[in-house]
Amino acid sequence: MTVDLVIAGRRIRLCSREGVDIRPDERFRAFEMPCEERNILFIDAAPGILTGADTGIPDTAFPFIPVVAEPDLVVEVEPGAGEIPAGAVKVFDAHLMEEVPGGVRNSGEPFWEVFSGEGVTCARVFLKDTERTALLVMPHGAMRWRIFADTLHDATDSDSPHESYTADNLHQDYSDKSSEAQPQSGSGCYNSGKSSAPESFDTDHLTHDFSGDKSEAQSHTRAAREKHGSDLTTDSTIAGTTNITVDPFPWPLDGLLLYFLFSRGGDIMIHGSGVLCGNRGWLFTGRSGSGKTTLARLFDSAGDRVIHDDRLVLRREDGRWMMHSTPVYRNDEPRSAPLNHLWIIRHGVANVSEPIAGAEAVAMILANCIQQNWDGAAAARLAAAADDLAASVRVSRLSFMPDTTIRDYLRLRGTEEKQLGAATVIEMLGEGRTVSVTAGGFSMWPAIRPGDTVVIGPHGAGQAAAGQIVALRRDGGFVLHRITRVETVSGHQLIVTCGDAAARADEAAGPETIIGVVLSVTRAGRQLPPPRRRLPRWINRIWAMVAGWMRG
Amino acid sequence: MIMITLSSIPSHSPAVVYRRINDEYLLIPLTGNIADMDSLYRLTETGAFIWEKIDGKRAISDITSKIVEEFDVERDVAEKDALEFFREIQEFLQFREP
Numbered sequence: 001m002t003v004d005l006v007i008a009g010r011r012i013r014l015c016s017r018e019g020v021d022i023r024p025d026e027r028f029r030a031f032e033m034p035c036e037e038r039n040i041l042f043i044d045a046a047p048g049i050l051t052g053a054d055t056g057i058p059d060t061a062f063p064f065i066p067v068v069a070e071p072d073l074v075v076e077v078e079p080g081a082g083e084i085p086a087g088a089v090k091v092f093d094a095h096l097m098e099e100v101p102g103g104v105r106n107s108g109e110p111f112w113e114v115f116s117g118e119g120v121t122c123a124r125v126f127l128k129d130t131e132r133t134a135l136l137v138m139p140h141g142a143m144r145w146r147i148f149a150d151t152l153h154d155a156t157d158s159d160s161p162h163e164s165y166t167a168d169n170l171h172q173d174y175s176d177k178s179s180e181a182q183p184q185s186g187s188g189c190y191n192s193g194k195s196s197a198p199e200s201f202d203t204d205h206l207t208h209d210f211s212g213d214k215s216e217a218q219s220h221t222r223a224a225r226e227k228h229g230s231d232l233t234t235d236s237t238i239a240g241t242t243n244i245t246v247d248p249f250p251w252p253l254d255g256l257l258l259y260f261l262f263s264r265g266g267d268i269m270i271h272g273s274g275v276l277c278g279n280r281g282w283l284f285t286g287r288s289g290s291g292k293t294t295l296a297r298l299f300d301s302a303g304d305r306v307i308h309d310d311r312l313v314l315r316r317e318d319g320r321w322m323m324h325s326t327p328v329y330r331n332d333e334p335r336s337a338p339l340n341h342l343w344i345i346r347h348g349v350a351n352v353s354e355p356i357a358g359a360e361a362v363a364m365i366l367a368n369c370i371q372q373n374w375d376g377a378a379a380a381r382l383a384a385a386a387d388d389l390a391a392s393v394r395v396s397r398l399s400f401m402p403d404t405t406i407r408d409y410l411r412l413r414g415t416e417e418k419q420l421g422a423a424t425v426i427e428m429l430g431e432g433r434t435v436s437v438t439a440g441g442f443s444m445w446p447a448i449r450p451g452d453t454v455v456i457g458p459h460g461a462g463q464a465a466a467g468q469i470v471a472l473r474r475d476g477g478f479v480l481h482r483i484t485r486v487e488t489v490s491g492h493q494l495i496v497t498c499g500d501a502a503a504r505a506d507e508a509a510g511p512e513t514i515i516g517v518v519l520s521v522t523r524a525g526r527q528l529p530p531p532r533r534r535l536p537r538w539i540n541r542i543w544a545m546v547a548g549w550m551r552g
Numbered sequence: 553m554i555m556i557t558l559s560s561i562p563s564h565s566p567a568v569v570y571r572r573i574n575d576e577y578l579l580i581p582l583t584g585n586i587a588d589m590d591s592l593y594r595l596t597e598t599g600a601f602i603w604e605k606i607d608g609k610r611a612i613s614d615i616t617s618k619i620v621e622e623f624d625v626e627r628d629v630a631e632k633d634a635l636e637f638f639r640e641i642q643e644f645l646q647f648r649e650p
Binding site: 358359360362363366367375376379380383384387390445446 | 566569571573574575576577578580582592594
């Protein structure tokens with residue numbers, strides 16, 4: 001049997017041998033896709049042909065060649081016991097958290113653990129019935145993994161139709177290994193070994209369907225496991241033969257599989273609420289209790305599209321970053337949107353945003369990512385992705401009041417920056433006046449940083465010179481870039497500009513694109529001296545900054 | 553507590569992942585092979601300059617010489633600051649004596 005799931009744009013093909021039926025949990029229903037897809041070449045070869053609703057002619061009237069879609073990952077699903085590969089040692093184990101008044105505490109009960117061996121990584125999860133485990137086996141460099149969806153430890157269960165381990169040999173197995181490997185212990189939260197608080201889910205249904213069942217699917221608490229754990233393997237009689245029906249993703253194995261899949265692909269899994277407000281994709285991330293669900297509810301109530309309010313996948317696609325929903329709740333569905341601005345949120349007494357950039361922005365993103373990195377390569381991959389994300393989309397801290405004013409604040413803020421402010425500046429420079437603006441982008445980092453006050457004056461004809469930072473007309477507004485070259489081609493002057501932090505130069509343009517020249521840059525109330533290198537502080541401990549701001 | 557002196561030779565620890573971001577470095581400690589995202593360090597421009605001079609061959613005194621060449625600072629001040637720097641980020645480094 002074959003079942004395809006397409007999650008955040010990645011096709012996962014679940015396969016089982018004859019006699020084994022695959023039945024994913026309800027929360028994956030909307031993510032199931034046919035294994036075959038329409039041959040796109042046929043459509044391309046016959047431009048102008050419309051099908052289906054466009055013509056009134058049913059799709060079936062058009063011949064097409066079905067092709068089997070190429071999966072990103074193939075997972076062989078087995079109902080039987082899994083075996084940790086010989087030589088693999090435990091490198092991480094997470095314990096189940098218990099909700100207690102005022103927070104959560106580590107119950108000390110095993111929840112999931114990771115083994116690493118020669119060319120393979122395994123993740124084993126402990127299910128509702130704590131004597132049952134499921135195992136995910138991931139050979140390195142291969143996109144063909146195996147899931148053993150049900151292991152019975154109890155030797156008395158030997159009548160089970162599938163293979164089984166005895167409790168003795170399993171316990172002996174990894175107790176020996178753990179004594180050798182001295183694995184790290186974690187809280188069981190995806191965020192990090194240190195993080196402890198799972199999301200606090202409200203039970204109220206929101207007005208739209210995106211969170212109708214806040215089922216704690218990703219909470220690592222005992223209550224969540226009680227709710228999600230189920231009899232994983234059942235026998236059923238179909239046409240006179242006994243088939244085994246398997247849930248391929250016994251919770252919380254689904255979250256681990258998705259994490260490994262997306263992590264290895266260079267994607268980012270992050271806790272947050274993603275919304276599409278107008279044509280702007282905004283992602284709000286922060287620690288538990290920072291207001292992610294509150295913001296999702298506010299935007300949802302205003303009619304905006306909520307991509308997801310708990311766990312999203314971020315990926316660079318076709319030159320831009322996109323955010324995708326993942327199956328968490330029972331009525332989730334695939335949703336995607338471009339990501340334009342990422343906000344690190346916390347509750348406040350006023351709506352205030354402050355742009356951040358560079359290492360600080362990357363650190364803030366990393367602190368909210370879902371990660372279980374026990375190897376440097378995975379951490380480096382995540383850091384590289386976060387670096388690219390921070391350089392590509394705007395990142396800001398946001399203190400907000402939990403009411404509708406925050407939506408207006410963010411919408412007006414964008415409009416002001418993009419249109420009104422730019423138009424006014426262009427008009428004033430055209431009148432020969434000097435204007436002062438607040439920088440908001442990163443393209444001129446570190447010469448001009450977000451929040452700097454930049455004084456721009458009129459730019460006289462024929463004054464363009466390499467090294468000048470100038471204001472250039474761009475998309476109805478303007479950008480500040482540096483002139484890198486001035487050329488004369490066929491008697492016409494051409495200006496080549498580039499952002500100091502940009503990888504490639506702008507397209508050469510005539511001097512008429514210059515609307516002003518930067519006269520000075522002021523940072524924190526101080527006009528910057530000439531670029532002589534000075535001895536600043538050696539080091540900033542991000543921990544203090546992150547913790548102080550986010551928990552303060 | 554490791555005794556760090558000007559003759560100590562630092563090298564980057566395998567228990568840290570580092571990444572240059574603009575003119576800064578972000579240090580991600582792998583505490584027992586678990587990336588600890590709650591304890592990220594940022595090296596500013598000057599810290600990044602020193603970090604890049606750490607190669608497992610140069611002693612701290614040699615790195616101090618590079619600092620004096622590059623920056624407008626007296627040697628005794630640079631030595632004091634460099635030792636302070638290395639002591640502060642020693643968890644990301646390994647040291648040996650010549």
